[in-house]
Each structure stands twice: as C-alpha cells, then as structure tokens.
Amino acid sequence: MSNFKPAKWPRKLRSTEWFGGDSRDHIYHRSWMKNQGLPADLFDGRPVIGICNTWSQLTPCNAHLRDLAERVKHGIYEAGGLPLEFPVFSPGESSLRPTAMMYRNMAAMDVEEALRANPLDGVVLLAGCDKTTPALLMGAASVDIPAIVVSGGPMLNGWFRGERVGSGTALWQMSEDIKAGKMSREDFLEAEQSMSRSPGSCNTMGTASTMASMAEALGMALSGNAAIPAVDSRRRVMAHLTGRRIVQMVKDDLKPSDIMTRQAFENAIRVNGAIGGSTNAVIHLLAIAGRVGIDLTLDDWDRLGRDIPTIVNLMPSGKYLMEEFFYAGGLPVVIRHLGEGGKLHKEAVTVSGESIWEEVKDVRNWNPDVILPVDKALTQSGGIAVLRGNLAPRGAVLKPSAASPHLMQHRGRAVVFEDIDDYKAKINDESLDIDETCVMVLKNCGPRGYPGMAEVGNMGLPPKVLRKGITDMVRISDARMSGTAYGTVVLHTTPEAAAGGPLAVVQNGDMIELDVAARRIHLDIPEDELARRLAAWQPTVEAPKSGYIKLFHEHVEGADTGADFDFLKGCRGAPIPKDSH
Template identity: 50%
Template structure:
C-alpha cells in the first residue's frame, strides 16, 4: 500500500501536466475546459476523476447508470474532486452477438487507453453485466492509476403465478418444460413478462454477481457493495460514497496493483468457490491476476475447490434463494465473515482498510441462505477442474449444479461440429439420443466460436425431455451462462478449432468422466488418435479483416484467461505516459 503519511501534493497530480504549465498547449486545454462552462477554480489543484460509464440504451443491466452517474459526481464534488464522465462499451449480455466475450478485451483496451490518453488522476468504474466487470478492471489494472469499482447490483426477484423466478436459470427450466409439453405457450409468455422486474444484473448467482463478488473480494469495491440490489436506495449511497472515496485514493496514490496482490486473488478464488460461482470466474480471474503480474492458474482453483465448500445457497447451485435474499441475509460481508478461516484478512482494499477490518462485526441473518461451513449446500467448491486426453490443458464442470449421477459416467459421444446442426438434432425426436449419450459441441472455443460463446449448456433433446429426463452429460470448448446448470463440461483446452484433442473425437467413441478423480478421457488408443490427427483439417478462418481478425491472431486459450497475448505484463516495456506538447 501507499505511504499515506505523505499525501500527494497538487503539483504532483497527473492532470496538472495538461492544465498546469504556462505554455500554449496548456492554454488550449484550459480554454477548451472553459468552453464547456468550467471555471479554472473547478479543476485547479483538484484531482480530475474519470467516471468510466458503461450505460447504454441497449444495456438493461445498467440502465440506472444514466442517473447513478450523477450520484457519483456528487460524491466526487463533495470530496473536492473534479468529475468527468467517459462513456465506454456497454457489452449487454442480452443483446450483443455473437458473444460479449468477443469484446471483453476491447473494453479492457478502451478503458486502459481512455485513462491513459485523458487528463485524469483516478477512475470510478461503473459496470456489472458479465464482461464489464473484468473488462473495466483489466484496463484499470494495466493503466494503474487509483481506481474503484461500482457494481450495477442485481435486479429484484422475478415472479410468475406466485412462483419466484431467477433470471437465466428459470428461463432454461421453463423452456425445457415448454418443449416437453408440461406448460403452455401462455404460461411461457407469463414467465417472459415476469422474470426481469427491474434494472440491474441477473439476480441468480450468474457471472454478473460472481464477478462483482470477486471484484469486492480482491479489494476493488467498498465493503458490502457487491450485493446491494440495483433498485435499493443503498445503491445510490454506494455511488456517492465511492465518488468521495476515490478522491482520497488519488491523494494517497492507492493504485490497483497495490491492492491486487496474489493473496488478494487467492481470497477471490475462495470466495467464488463459497458463493457457488459461475464457471466463467476461472477465465476472468486468471486474466485479471495475470494483468496484475500474478501467475494464477487452474491449479489454484483446483486447490480451492478441494477445501472451500459452497455455502451461498443461491440459484443455480442453490435451490431456493436469489441475490436479494442473499443481501438481506448478510450479503458478501456475512459470507466472508463466515468463511474467514479461508481468507487472508491482512489484504488491503479500496476502503483503506484490510479485509479483516471490512468484515469485522458482519452478521448472518438467515443461515439457510448463507450456510455455516459445517452445513454447506455442497461439500466442495463450486467448480472442479478436470484433465485427461480430451483436455490436457484442463476443462471445468460445476458439480453443485448438476444431477449427481453424472459425477461418474461413461457413454457414447454424439459429436456436432457447429451449433445449428446440434440445435436441429435436439429437436428431432427420431435422433438416436439416449440418457447415456454424451452430447459434444466443438469449434465453439475462443477462436472457433468465434469468441467462445455461451453455448456450453447444450439444450436437452426434446424426446428425452418428454420421457422425463432433465439432465445428461454434455461437453464443449464453449462457455455457459453463470445462470445455467446441468452436467456440462466446458472450456475444453486446447480448443478443437486449433487442433485440440476434442477435434479428434468421433460419434460413437466412449467418453468417461470422473469428477472425484478430476479426470475426463476418450477411450481411443494413441495409434488411432495419431491417424486421426494426421487426417485433421483446420476449419476455415472466422474473420478476414477488422477486430475479429486481430482477435483470432492474438487470443489466448481458456486456461490462460482468454486475454490477448500482447497485453501480458511480460510483453515488452510498460506503455509510457503520453507526450503533451
């Protein structure tokens, strides 16, 4: 941490390089600020705070940011700072195609360059929808000026016909029931109208709530901020408080890399496991840690998985509760206090206090929502990392959110090379699926997808649904929504598009999984695999130009965090500050 006994002086502010010198170029900066109606007294000697806002008219999770930004500005002004709003990519999980994962790194680069190229001393990062949290934090970490994150907050509980609905999780559930013929089209319209009742992110323990909890666990959110519902007035106060706090962080030079130590990332992994986190946590956390200069990998997740149980009883790992219930039960502070023995309490945070200080006195008000360690909803962590001849670099499954009979299973593969052919087959009631079938989708990874879409929760075959089945073993090099559930093996690495072993699997081959042993294999001999490898032909290029072309050339694999190779901390010298002339 910084030596707060020596606070930064006004002449040391980064923004002063733009506004301070008595030369022609600074005359231009000052005159243009005055053109916008700002008086010199508003910026002279004050920290200039960038508010990186991911609001847009096609971002339902962040629609309230249009007004919340004014609360952030209010806090900054109260603390003696000068707020400036810098819009950034909104990355709506609901609307952006083929997948927001294709653009996470674009948001990261935009955030880094916005902060580098403008006269700002600190940043407030406004995000929450799945990829916005890691995207903003990746960019801010690489730039490494003082920064604080404000989560969008989960939406209110859904409701239909007296039933509580959880976003995503109940979409998949009732879609299967519609296809099975157990509910009507009118019922389905009722679910559609009732499942998203307010602004905010998914109120299940999907990727959004997973990543905002991780942002707090790693120290980048004010205490308790990651679990406040978007519609709660406490969220308004969080915005103002974050605005006030960032000004002090600038004077004390509290930068992301001073907070984001290796121990902080291990805390975040343990919290994620206890929350019943999204499988996407692995990819984003690895990327975030490596941007901060720490070699976090799949082995760190596997160690945490073996020792930290799931105590957050929130769908889809839990069966009943949603994020609003989690907040009322004590929220993230209550959960972290419950699992304090698995945390490094000495890690510092954006509050200026340690993790231990932040959770001191935290209580749990409903021990069915936030379970004690002695009564978890699942005895191990949320995720399990599997390896074998199908995934030599690893893959992931979510044991707490699947039919337990598939924890150990062997069955014949049915392999699809693209999503449309798979989708057509599952609706064909004559297609020869059985309950033992292992359904496989390939060419859906980082390069193959393109962008590694959330296709990994492959739809159940219609005929099996009508027979009463609701789960089967499914496997892909894609991701799945954090709100999803089922026996889905994901993130198979290396991906099939670049010739990973998944590319060599054929329909009829026996696939075997053993979650307890952390293994996944195909029963195919090495000589046969060598023949298949020699005959394999790489699929055609996904892009010939533009961002997609650059993405394909530089994206890393899932086990490496899907960051761009040229954004690694070891890739050349640090980017210099811009020359101002």
C-alpha cells in the same frame, strides 16, 4: 477569474501535466474544458477523477448507470476532486452477437487507452453486465492508476404464480419444460413478463453478480457493494461514498497493483466457491491476473476451491435470489465465514485502505437459510473442478454445485455436434441416436471457433429424453455457459477444437469417461488412434479476412489462460503522453 495557482497536494498529480501551468499548451487544455461551464478554480490542482461509464440502452443491465454516475460525482466534488465522466464500449451479454465475450477484450482496450491518454489521476469504474466488470478491471490494471469499482446491482426478484423467477435460470428451466410437454407456450410468454421487473443485472448468482462479488473479494470495491439491488437507495449511497473514497485513494496513491495481489486472487477464488459462482469467473480472473502480472493458473482454481463448501443458497445452485442475499448480509458475511474458517488472507488490503478482515469481522448473518451454516452447505466441495486428460490436455472446468451427483462419475457414448448449427439442426430430431446415458459433445465453440466462445455449453437436452423425466446429461464442449445455467456440463475444454485440440477429433460412438472426484476427462480410444486422428485433422473454421474479428482470431489465447489477447498481458502503466500542440 484569477491566474492559475496550483493547490498543495502530497505529490505531483498526473493531471497537472495537462492543466497545471501558464504555457500555451496548459491554457489550450484548460480553456477547452471550460466550454462546459467549469469554473476556473476546478483546475487549481485538485485531482481529476474519471468516471468510466458503461451505460448503454443496448446493455439492459447497465441502462441505469447514468443516475449512479451523478451520485459518484457528488462524492468526488465533496472530497475536493474534479469528476469527468466518459463512455466506453459496453458489451451486453443479452443482445450482442455472436457473443459479448468476443468484445470483452475490445472494451478492456478502450478502457486502458482512455485512461492512459487522458488527464486522469484516478477512476471510478461503473460496471454491471457480465463482461463490463472484467473488462474495466483489465483496462484499469494495465494502466495502474488508482481505481475503484461501483456495480450497478442486481434487479429485484421476479415472481410468477407465487414462485421466484430467477433471471436466466428460469428461462433455461422453462424452455426445457416446453420441450418436455410440461409447460404451454402461452404460460411461457406470460412468465416472460416477470423475468426482468426492475433495472439491474441478473438476480441469480450468474456471471454479473459473480463478477460484482469478485470485484469486492479482490478488494477493488467497497465492502457490501456486490449485492445491493439496483433500485435500492443504498446503491446510490454506495456510489456516493465511492466518489468520496477515490479522491483519498489518489492522495494515498493506492493503485490496482497494490490491491490485486496474489493473496487477493486466492481470496476471490475461495469466495467464488462459497457463493457457487459462475464458471465464467475462471476466465475473467485469469485475464485480470494476467494484466496485473500475477501467475494465476487453472491449478490454483482447483487447489484453492476444492475444499470450500458452497454456503450461498442462490439459483442456479440453490433457491433464493440476490435480493435475499443482500437482506441476509451479502458478501461480507461470506468473507467473514471464510476468515473464521482459516480460508482467507485477512491482511489483504482493499480500496478502503483497510484489510479485508477489518471490513467484515463484525458483520452478522441475518438469514441462515440464505447464507447456510457449513453443515447444511449445498455441497461440501464447491468451487470449480478442473478436469484433465487426453480430451483436455490443458484443462476443462465443471461447476460441482450446479451438477447432478449421480453423473459426477460417468461413462457414455459420444453424440457429436460439429458446431452450434449442427446441434440446432439435429437436437429435436426424433431419429437422433441418443439416450440419457450418452455424452453430448459440442465442437468449435471456443474463443476462435464460435468466434468469441459463446454461452452454448449447457446444450438443451433432446425432447425424447426430456419426456422421460430426465433433466440432466453429461455435456462437453469448448464453449462457456451462462452463470445462470446448471447441469453436469464440462466447459472451456482446451485446446479448443478450432485450434486442433483433441475435442476436434471425437467421433460418434466413442466412449468418454468423466470422473470429477479424480479430476479426469478421458476419450477411451487407443493412443495411436488419437494420434492418427490429430495428424489428419484439418481446420473447419474459416479464418476471418478483416476487421476486429480478424484481430480477435489471430491473437486470442485459450480459455486456460483467460482468453485475453497475447499482446495485452502485463501492466503497461500510465506514462504522460507527449503533447501534440
């Protein structure tokens, strides 16, 4: 038990402000930490690395992250760091009501303040479920200490009667088959047992796998991180190696602001198009960019993704699942393809310290039926289509790879649902005046309206339409949809209805025109009539009186800028908090 003797380090570490001296305050901080059985020499000036863990049994995607945290610790110790694990709020999409999206910003605030207020020199971000990856990246970007992501990984393939069962996607398909009379409820309940057969997140290219891919494409995770199944031993190896790597990142002072540059975001947008990624990636990347201070817009999404073929043959756009994607070579193969096609900023740096091109230039595609050649792409114009018009002055989005080609240009009569409860009350009514030529319109499901912007935009079709063998209709809302969902669905319409956007004044019988190629969404009524309706509009969503929901309602921005809080934009850095002792 010798006196404190700081180790040599290339620069002064942030944690030494807490642990690096012989004053009363330094001893106070160190002595309390030692009640966990930590030897004195762990405070000899080595870097303190936080392990930010979103483990929670209430978040099924992340329920296995405790084991990964132990693997990360091994790597940190080996590289000469002191690992300290801590929990943060874990918003799980499958359980939280009204929607996990309402709590993404709260989780990001939790991460940010935990990093800023504690004696940390770097952090490993353990994420999995849809909102945990963007929340952790948002919080880390706001503090800007060295940070690196480890994803929990997707679950193994599900199988039901010889067919692949993709988490989420199969649920939407089977629930429609029930209403159409194609599937019995007994078979539905039997199929449930095969939907989630191992730990991990969605095994489709849903939002969880998309955001794991976005973390890797941004350069914030080690190459290959996105697709390794949760139960594969190589996921543990990835966690171990990440623990080693973060210590060197602290030594090099390699921060999120050095990695998440505009070039990195442009790479990620193009990768999203190539993988057929979730529309939710639009909102999350806009929010993350806002924290770094990058002026990313919806127009960037449309411009950069428009000519990117979707080459990853995964549900909901294709037929395979994440397990096959990993065996085929995973995201590095997709990134290499973009680089060979001149669609990659090759020099963008990653958490490895190398460029993104150096990471992928020698990888191979082991299954060209899973990662397709360009001439066999699912769609030649993938990415996210950004639509504008008098119905969406600030934009709306549609995922072409998940839409029906025959509906990409359509004119139909509006059938309006004022909110999700109105939809549920009417959709199964045989007297509802609707057919497959109509356009289903759902209001008041945006960030302020639902509240939180739930994944209800992929409205199920009415049974009487499904019984005709129709599987898709044009649907428009200010909501989101699950990344596992599919259909010709216009989402994120801004301004939202609850904020008085034009969507709020659409009436039954109005004609709506959709033209994806022209990027147009139009409410076909005279301009003066639209102006009259908007002038007469009154809010129907009651403002919350207290609690987090009040904060959310008052400060959340629109989907077109990422639905972050207006007071959280920009990087606030990691100043040393004043000691209170």
